[in-house]
Amino acid sequence: MSVCLEHNFELDLIAQELKKIKAKRILVQLPEGFRICINLITQKLREHIGEDLEILYSLNPAYGPCLVDEYGANEVGADVIIHFGHVEYPFYRPSTKTMFIPVEFQAIDVDKVRSLLNTICKENTRVCLVSTSQHIKLCKRLEEVINKCQVIYKGVVYGCTTSDTENCDILVVVAGGRFSCLSQYLTLLKKEHNLTVYCLDPYANTLWDPKEEIRKILSTRIWKIHEALNKQRWLIVIGFYGQSRNELVKLLVNKLRERGFDVSVAKVLKIDRESLLNLGSSFDVVVIASCPYLAFDFYDLDIPVLTIGEALMIINGDMSRYIYPW
Incomplete structure (x- = not known):
């Protein structure tokens, strides 16, 4: 099909x-x-x-x-x-x-997905589900068919929003691929919680623990933050429509200039590797203020490419807790 x-x-x-x-x-x-x-x-x-x-x-x-x-x-x-x-x-x-x-994805084998969830369900355990838009009906169905533990659907999540984890023991991110689940895990790092997080891919029928992948991501991100410390020339890349984030950008520009940094702002509909390479050596640090996860795609560039949250960690001088997305 x-x-x-x-x-x-x-x-x-x-x-x-x-x-x-x-x-x-x-x-x-x-x-x-x-x-x-x-x-x-x-x-x-x-x-x-x-x-x-x-x-x-x-x-x-x-x-x-x-x-x-x-x-x-x-x-x-x-x-x-x-x-x-x-x-x-x-x-x-x-x-x-x-x-x-x-x-909505219609070709899901609900029984296989239910079997995956049953492997982490225990009596008196509250398993909260969040999903991308394609799996809303699936998650609502799982609330009905799983009796081994309490399943609560908490709604749709985006790459830059934090899940509602109130009254949850386990959080399961139901989404294809890796981006949505890893993003949700990262947003939770700035919160005090004892949640266990799993990623469930209903296309591949897999349930996996993202901790090791998150560890590798954080290792790279912390290195990028340290590369950006005390750099002088900063470029903030702002998007269009819902990715414009004008208030956040204004805050960031003001705080960086207060610290004596040179700051420029660029507006772009789509930021890609070629756009950044064409900047040459004009800037020492680039901050992606549109889609925060894009910064992770450019980890191998010569200059550090940061999220707004990472830039704020530098500005505030606080490396004790990773901030994603802002």
């Missing part, structure tokens, strides 16, 4: 809403992994609505619900943006009407 058929794009629901608001032109935004489904989406919407609906696609980044292509929608005069792959980000609301479609 293809990726497109394994996921629920809720095209019937979208068509109903578009008819209701009498939309004439829409902008569809998909994460990269779902862009192979463009033809399917076009076909199904045309079947429901007809040829009068003009469908345009955005190929701008869609890493999360913090990056809704408002500029693209305004440029083409779209009545509504259909943003697939995420639910709405709690700290940002697009200026253009937007429908967020989580795109």
Whole structure:
């Protein structure tokens, strides 16, 4: 079964809403992994609505619900943006009407996932689940079918938000790949807790302990922080839309300048390795103020690339506790 058929794009629901608001032109935004489904989406919407609906696609980044292509929608005069792959980000609301479609993964073997969770379930243990948008229904189902311990679904998490861990003994991050789980573990480091954290990948049917990988990440991050100590020329890279974080950037700029550092600010929709390499030796330190996890992708560059939290650790002179994301 293809990726497109394994996921629920809720095209019937979208068509109903578009008819209701009498939309004439829409902008569809998909994460990269779902862009192979463009033809399917076009076909199904045309079947429901007809040829009068003009469908345009955005190929701008869609890493999360913090990056809704408002500029693209305004440029083409779209009545509504259909943003697939995420639910709405709690700290940002697009200026253009937007429908967020989580795109639930439908090909899950619930019994296999339940068996994985049963290996860590014990009587009187509270196992809290958080997930990415694709696994909301799965987690709610697991609340119902697991009786060996108390399972509590705490909702959707993002790469830069902290899980609600109140009344939890174990936290399980339900997500494909590694990014979401590792991010959640890192956000918890600034909190006092005795939680055990596991990563559950319902695509691969695996349950794993991230502690060793986190240890390696922290070893690299602490080294990068020490490389940045007392460096003079700082560049803060700020994003667009929900990744602009203007107040945080203003705080960071002021604190760095108070310490006598030279600070510049750059705004970018998509930051990549080539963009940083093209800076040459213009700066001693780069701080990524858009998506914090991006800083980890550039660990091998000659200059230290930090998150906002890591920059604040330097400013505050406190290395006793790792701060992620800010």
